[in-house]
Each structure stands twice: as C-alpha cells, then as structure tokens.
Amino acid sequence: MSDNEMDTQGAGVRRTVWRSVAALVGMFAFAFALVPLYDVFCRVTGINGKVDTNAQALVHDNMDESRMVTVQFITRNGSGLPWRLDVETRQVRIHPGQTSEVNFTFNNQSGAESWGRAVPSVSPSTATRHVRKASCFCFEEQRLEAGERLELPLVFQLDRDLPPEINTVTLVYTLYPVDGKQAPLQAAAKTIEGDEA
Amino acid sequence: MAPKVPPQPTLEQSSTAAEAGHGHAHEAPPKGLMRWLLTTNHKEIGSLYLIFSLVMFFIGGIFALVVRLELFQPGLQFVNPEFFNQMTTMHGLIMVFAAVMPAFTGLANWMIPLQIGAPDMALPRLNNFSFWLLPVAFGLLLSTLFMPGGGPNFGWTFYAPLSTTYAPPSTTFFILALHIAGISSILGAINIVATILNMRAPGMRMMDMPLFVWTWLITGFLLIAVMPVLAGVVTMMLMDINFGTSFFNAAGGGDPVLFQHLFWFFGHPEVYIMILPAFGIVSAIIPAFARKRLFGYASMVYATAAIALLSFMVWGHHMFAVGMPLVGQLFFMYATMLIAVPTGVKVFNWIATLFQGSISFEPPMLFALAFVVLFTIGGFSGLMLAIAPADFQYHDTYFVVAHFHYVLVPGAIFAIMAGVYFWLPKWTGHYPHERLSQWHFWLSVIGVNLTFFPMHFSGLAGMPRRIPDYALQFADFNMVSSLGAFLFGFSQLLFVAVVILCVRGGKKAPAAAWGDYADDLEWSVPSPAPLHTFETPPNYQRPAH
Ligand code: HEM
Numbered sequence: 042m043s044d045n046e047m048d049t050q051g052a053g054v055r056r057t058v059w060r061s062v063a064a065l066v067g068m069f070a071f072a073f074a075l076v077p078l079y080d081v082f083c084r085v086t087g088i089n090g091k092v093d094t095n096a097q098a099l100v101h102d103n104m105d106e107s108r109m110v111t112v113q114f115i116t117r118n119g120s121g122l123p124w125r126l127d128v129e130t131r132q133v134r135i136h137p138g139q140t141s142e143v144n145f146t147f148n149n150q151s152g153a154e155s156w157g158r159a160v161p162s163v164s165p166s167t168a169t170r171h172v173r174k175a176s177c178f179c180f181e182e183q184r185l186e187a188g189e190r191l192e193l194p195l196v197f198q199l200d201r202d203l204p205p206e207i208n209t210v211t212l213v214y215t216l217y218p219v220d221g222k223q224a225p226l227q228a229a230a231k232t233i234e235g236d237e238a
Numbered sequence: 239m240a241p242k243v244p245p246q247p248t249l250e251q252s253s254t255a256a257e258a259g260h261g262h263a264h265e266a267p268p269k270g271l272m273r274w275l276l277t278t279n280h281k282e283i284g285s286l287y288l289i290f291s292l293v294m295f296f297i298g299g300i301f302a303l304v305v306r307l308e309l310f311q312p313g314l315q316f317v318n319p320e321f322f323n324q325m326t327t328m329h330g331l332i333m334v335f336a337a338v339m340p341a342f343t344g345l346a347n348w349m350i351p352l353q354i355g356a357p358d359m360a361l362p363r364l365n366n367f368s369f370w371l372l373p374v375a376f377g378l379l380l381s382t383l384f385m386p387g388g389g390p391n392f393g394w395t396f397y398a399p400l401s402t403t404y405a406p407p408s409t410t411f412f413i414l415a416l417h418i419a420g421i422s423s424i425l426g427a428i429n430i431v432a433t434i435l436n437m438r439a440p441g442m443r444m445m446d447m448p449l450f451v452w453t454w455l456i457t458g459f460l461l462i463a464v465m466p467v468l469a470g471v472v473t474m475m476l477m478d479i480n481f482g483t484s485f486f487n488a489a490g491g492g493d494p495v496l497f498q499h500l501f502w503f504f505g506h507p508e509v510y511i512m513i514l515p516a517f518g519i520v521s522a523i524i525p526a527f528a529r530k531r532l533f534g535y536a537s538m539v540y541a542t543a544a545i546a547l548l549s550f551m552v553w554g555h556h557m558f559a560v561g562m563p564l565v566g567q568l569f570f571m572y573a574t575m576l577i578a579v580p581t582g583v584k585v586f587n588w589i590a591t592l593f594q595g596s597i598s599f600e601p602p603m604l605f606a607l608a609f610v611v612l613f614t615i616g617g618f619s620g621l622m623l624a625i626a627p628a629d630f631q632y633h634d635t636y637f638v639v640a641h642f643h644y645v646l647v648p649g650a651i652f653a654i655m656a657g658v659y660f661w662l663p664k665w666t667g668h669y670p671h672e673r674l675s676q677w678h679f680w681l682s683v684i685g686v687n688l689t690f691f692p693m694h695f696s697g698l699a700g701m702p703r704r705i706p707d708y709a710l711q712f713a714d715f716n717m718v719s720s721l722g723a724f725l726f727g728f729s730q731l732l733f734v735a736v737v738i739l740c741v742r743g744g745k746k747a748p749a750a751a752w753g754d755y756a757d758d759l760e761w762s763v764p765s766p767a768p769l770h771t772f773e774t775p776p777n778y779q780r781p782a783h
C-alpha cells in the first residue's frame with residue numbers, strides 16, 4: 042500500500058474514533074439528562090403518582106352532586122425515621138368539586154429532635170392531576186422536638202373533570218428523614234429537583 | 239516469526255512513529271507470558287478473548303449448577319437463600335458480560351480483519367488494552383464473593399433500591415467492575431467500527447461485506463450508543479450509595495422506577511448486542527453447508543439495521559408490570575411486536591437458503607440449524623411476553639427465564655459454538671474431531687431442551703423466578719430442568735476436548751476448508767492462518783452470483 046493510501050486510511054480511522062468519542066460523551070450526558078426530563082415528564086403527565094407540591098387555588102363553582110368518590114388515606118414510614126404519622130379518618134366520601142379538610146398527626150417518638158418530610162403519592166396515577174391541594178404538610182419539611190405531637194391539616198378538592206371511571210382515589214404519605222441528620226444508611230435527602238418542581 | 243514490520247496504517251503508529259523510531263512490538267517478539275501480555279496481533283488477541291470467554295463460561299456455568307442443584311428438589315438443601323441470590327446474580331452477570339460479549343469480540347478480532355482483507359485491527363495497541371481490562375474487571379467482580387456481606391445479590395438487572403439502599407457493602411466494587419468491563423467493550427467496539435469503515439480491501443464496498451462484518455458493525459454502533467448509558471446508571475448508583483445523592487431514592491425526591499427505565503434503555507439493545515453477531519455467523523454457515531448462495535443478502539442487512547433501530551424503542555416491555563399508562567403499554571407492546579417482522583425476515587431467508595440446497599451436517603451446520611429452530615422458539619415466547627395484558631401473568635416467572643435462555647443459550651451460545659467449529663480449521667489447520675463434535679452437539683441440544691423447555695410450563699403455572707425454594711407442584715418440572723442442566727454443563731467438557739484436540743492435530747484442512755460456498759476472504763489465506771495476513775491488501779473479487 043502506498044504511503045498516500047496509508048495516510049488517508051489513518052485519517053479515516055482518526056475521524057471514526059473522534060466521532061465515536063463524541064457519541065459516547067453525548068450518550069453519557071443523555072443518561073444524566075434523562076433524570077430531570079423524566080421528572081418533568083412525570084409531573085406534566087401526572088404519571089407515577091408524582092404530585093405537584095405547590096399550593097393550588099381551590100375552585101368554588103358548583104360541585105358535582107351526581108357523583109360520590111371515595112378518598113382513602115394511607116400513611117407509611119419509609120426509612121426508619123422514629124416518627125408516627127396518623128390520620129383522623131382512613132377515608133372520606135366526597136363529591137368532585139367539594140372542599141374537604143382532614144387532619145394528620147405527626148408524632149416524634151424518639152428522644153431527640155429531628156426533621157422529616159411526608160412525600161405524597163396518588164393512586165391511580167391518572168387521578169394525580171385532578172387532586173388540588175390548597176394546603177398540605179407535604180409541601181414542606183417538618184421539625185419535631187423530642188416527643189412532640191403536631192397536628193396539620195390537608196385541605197383539598199377533586200376536580201370536577203375527574204375521569205368518570207375513577208371511583209376511589211388513594212393518597213399515600215410516606216415519611217422520610219431529612220438532611221441526613223437522622224438518616225440511616227444513605228437515605229440522605231438532598232432534593233435533586235429543588236423547590237421549583 | 240519474520241522480524242519484518244508489517245505496514246500498519248494505524249493511528250497509533252502514525253502518532254508515535256517519531257519517538258519509537260522504526261516499528262515496535264513486532265520487532266523482537268517477547269517470549270512466554272510477555273508475548274501474550276503485550277501482543278497487538280489481532281489473531282492472538284482474538285484467541286485471548288475466546289479463551290477468557292470459555293473460562294468465564296465455565297465459572298458462570300458452575301454458578302448456574304449451584305442454582306440448579308438447590309432447585310433439584312423443593313426445600314432448602316445445599317445453600318442458604320443469601321448465597322443462592324449471589325449465585326443467580328453472578329451467573330447472569332458473568333454469562334452476559336464475561337462469556338457471551340467477549341466471545342463475540344474475540345471472533346470479531348480473529349475474523350473481521352481476515353474477512354475484509356485488512357492486516358490487523360485499526361488500533362492494535364488499544365485492542366490489547368481492551369482485552370486486558372477484562373480479567374481485571376471480572377477478577378474484581380468475582381472477588382466480591384469473598385468480601386464481608388458477600389457479592390452482588392440483587393439480580394443481574396441490579397434494580398435500585400435493592401442495589402443501593404439494601405445492597406451489600408461490596409457493591410462499590412461491583413460498580414467499578416462494571417465500569418471497567420464497559421470501557422473494555424466500548425474500546426473494542428470503537429476499534430471494530432474503525433476497522434470495518436476504514437480498512438476494507440480496495441474494491442470491497444459496504445454491500446460486499448460478509449454478514450458477520452455487517453452485523454458486528456451494527457452491534458458496534460449499538461455498543462457505542464448504550465454502554466455509556468449503563469456507565470451513567472452505575473455512576474448514579476455509586477453517587478446514591480457513597481455521596482448522598484438521591485437519583486433512585488424517593489426520600490430525596492428521586493425515583494426507583496427511573497432506574498428501571500435507564501437500565502432497560504441500555505438492557506434491551508444489550509440483548510441485541512448479544513444476538514446480532516450470532517445472526518452474522520449463522521448467515522455464513524448455512525450457505526456453506528447448503529451449497530447455495532445466501533438468500534436475500536441485502537434484506538439481511540436492512541433487517542439487522544431495522545432490529546437495531548427498533549431496539550431503542552421497546553425497553554418498556556420489561557416494565558409492563560411496574561406501572562405504566564395505557565398508551566405506554568400499547569406503544570411498547572406494538573413496537574416490540576414490530577421487531578418480530580425483521581427477525582422473521584431473517585428466519586425466512588435462512589430457510590429459503592436451505593430450500594433445495596444439497597445439505598450436509600458437519601458440526602458447524604448442526605449448531606447453526608439448531609440455532610434457527612431453537613432461537614425461533616425463543617422469539618415466539620418473546621412475542622407472548624410482549625402482549626402487555628398477558629405479561630402480567632408471565633412477568634417475573636420462569637416463563638421469562640425460559641424465553642431468554644432459549645434466545646441466549648441455543649441462540650447466542652450455539653452460534654458462537656457454530657462459529658468456533660466453522661473457523662477452527664482456519665485457526666488451527668485441522669478439522670475438529672467429527673465423532674466428538676457430534677456427541678457434543680447432540681448432548682448439548684438434549685441438555686438445553688431438557689433444562690429450559692419445562693421452565694415454560696412451571697412459569698405458566700406461576701413459579702416465580704429468583705427463588706431458592708418453591709411450591710411442591712413445581713417439583714417434577716424442576717427436577718427435569720436440573721438433570722438437563724447437569725447434562726448440558728458436563729457436555730461442554732467435550733467442547734473443550736474438541737478444541738484442544740483440534741489445536742494438537744487432526745485431519746488437515748486446506749485453505750478453503752468448507753468448499754465452494756464458504757468463499758469469503760478468510761478462506762483465501764492458508765490454514766492455519768499465518769500470524770500476519772493481508773500485509774498487502776488482496777485484490778477483492780466480487781463473487782459471481
Ligand atoms: C422477537 C423477539 C423478542 C421479543 C418479542 C422479546 C420480548 C421480551 C419481553 C416482552 C420480555 C420481558 C418479559 C418480562 O420480564 O415479563 C423479554 C425479556 C427478556 N428477553 Fe426478550 N424478546 C425477544 C428477543 C430476545 C433476544 C434476541 C434476546 C437476547 C439474545 C432476549 C433476551 C431477553 C432477556 C435477557 C430478557 C429478561 C431480562 C430479565 O428480566 O432478566 N430477548 N423479552
């Protein structure tokens with residue numbers, strides 16, 4: 042093979058290598074870009090029960106009295122925070138458009154103050170976008186002194202355009218420790234998406 | 239070995255020529271161990287890959303036999319559940335990343351330069367580095383079994399939070415091992431792609447390339463596209479475990495389901511990485527022994543490309559049962575079924591090639607034919623799993639285990655073995671021992687089917703996968719599976735015997751070892767192939783069709 046041909050071949054190989062490296066870097070970045078994209082996608086579509094954690098205005102036009110929907114509340118402790126979360130009633134039956142208030146009780150059962158947060162989730166996920174919360178403890182982190190009890194309200198409505206096939210909506214609140222102060226193992230909670238989400 | 243410096247038109251050579259004076263590596267070939275550590279010869283590196291893969295195949299196989307031993311009867315007899323989980327996980331990881339993938343890379347190293355008339359790979363020294371990363375990676379991975387808390391126990395799919403919050407302390411080493419293995423396959427893929435695109439013999443167009451070269455080119459692109467995503471996922475795991483981030487941790491605003499999306503975005507193309515080169519091998523063998531030209535060469539190329547493109551759009555079929563909106567389920571269901579079309583084109587072409595051929599049943603052909611039949615069974619069970627509403631029944635049962643073992647064992651692995659039998663005469667100059675190869679083939683076929691066919695039934699009846707104990711109703715199926723597994727496992731010793739005997743001696747093979755219809759460029763060089771071939775590019779002649 043002549044030197045000339047060898048040179049063009051070498052240049053071709055170099056070109057292929059650089060293009061591959063560019064593709065590699067791009068795909069690696071893409072994997073990380075999928076993290077916020079996924080989050081935005083889930084919030085916009087309400088998939089995955091990811092709830093908007095901003096207060097929403099209640100709508101005060103008429104409620105739909107022809108329908109009754111059961112709203113169930115489930116509270117869970119996610120990862121070893123020494124707290125209890127209780128709800129005054131396990132379920133309510135309301136009309137779409139009707140405003141309802143339910144009280145939740147946080148109780149720090151340990152001998153030390155700690156920070157925690159109740160992370161909400163809605164099931165079925167198609168109902169997610171139809172739950173409007175005017176006030177919720179789940180919007181922010183809570184700090185409880187040793188042994189402290191704290192009662193906090195949830196004020197919410199179901200949209201009137203809640204899909205007709207949905208007769209039961211379940212709201213799940215899971216307690217998580219905040220800030221790594223009390224965090225067992227690696228449950229340190231640096232929120233990746235911040236507050237704007 | 240001639241001390242002559244072969245013309246190596248490579249990146250490295252041109253950039254280092256100044257300091258290295260004239261030539262290196264080949265000038266005084268080091269002896270013994272150093273020769274293998276430092277080799278930049280594509281044939282030697284190819285052999286290293288293949289030997290490594292074979293060793294790992296046996297290690298992964300022993301893990302599988304531990305699993306089958308425990309499942310031979312209901313109840314816990316031999317190992318405790320914790321160790322059982324490590325065995326299923328390590329079996330999967332080793333087979334996928336250390337046995338099947340390196341075997342294909344080894345075949346690529348050996349055969350692609352020969353098939354396109356190139357003197358070596360485009361980047362020979364990088365090639366050496368890619369290989370030697372592998373023993374490091376898998377040495378590290380295997381060593382986790384001896385660490386406190388044991389090795390990975392979360393399944394080869396390492397779903398978070400099993401692999402983060404609840405993982406054994408050795409997980410950081412698992413992540414490192416996967417990173418190193420990933421870098422190895424990325425570098426290997428770049429090398430192969432660069433070789434194919436730039437080093438073909440003058441006159442060989444893309445559409446003249448043998449299908450093994452084509453399928454590897456496309457596999458190379460798949461690897462370059464998805465291995466970085468795998469690297470990204472394990473990096474996120476590493477950060478969740480060690481640096482307090484919460485990519486997959488709901489407590490910090492992350493989401494474990496995101497892990498599954500990222501994993502399967504890598505994972506589904508990965509399963510095609512393990513099967514496309516197999517398609518290439520079978521497409522070379524069937525025409526050779528049917529004594530006909532391959533039917534539909536161009537459609538084979540397009541079908542391969544179509545499968546590769548579609549494979550990026552179907553990852554959701556692993557997640558139907560995880561929770562997904564209806565439109566998502568429908569999309570992934572139909573997209574998955576669409577893959578059956580190009581796959582069907584391939585199977586059709588192989589059968590059309592066989593049609594009215596004058597077929598003979600040498601060992602490579604036996605394995606290739608078994609591939610066509612048994613891989614197709616795996617494709618059909620895949621189609622059943624792709625039906626979203628039905629998958630809720632099958633998901634995470636032994637039916638899935640049956641599916642992917644049909645596509646991977648009598649699929650990918652039989653194709654690798656077919657390739658080894660096919661090219662052994664080229665590598666060693668001898669034909670493989672006929673009788674022994676036949677025994678190996680028949681025992682393997684019987685063993686594979688005994689092992690995996692009953693899993694369809696136990697799966698449909700509801701037996702969950704990845705469990706060390708099971709309900710009594712599954713006892714008979716499991717006993718058959720275990721017996722089959724031991725039969726299959728021990729028959730592979732015959733394979734080792736055939737290879738060793740073939741290296742040592744046997745019936746001499748001519749250059750064109752398999753007749754007129756195995757006429758790609760590799761059959762134009764002597765058997766055994768000399769260490770350096772095509773130092774001056776061959777004159778490529780398009781075969782008259
Ligand atoms: C017609 C082609 C195929 C279709 C329609 C198909 C479909 C599927 C589906 C729907 C699943 C998920 C099942 C579940 O978890 O419930 C699955 C799993 C799997 N498939 Fe396929 N598949 C095909 C071909 C292949 C090929 C060629 C390979 C590899 C060579 C492969 C390897 C796997 C593996 C490894 C899994 C299981 C992953 C795990 O959960 O551990 N499949 N397949």
Ligand SMILES: [Cu+2]
Nearest residue numbers: 506553555556
């Ligand atoms: Cu898949």
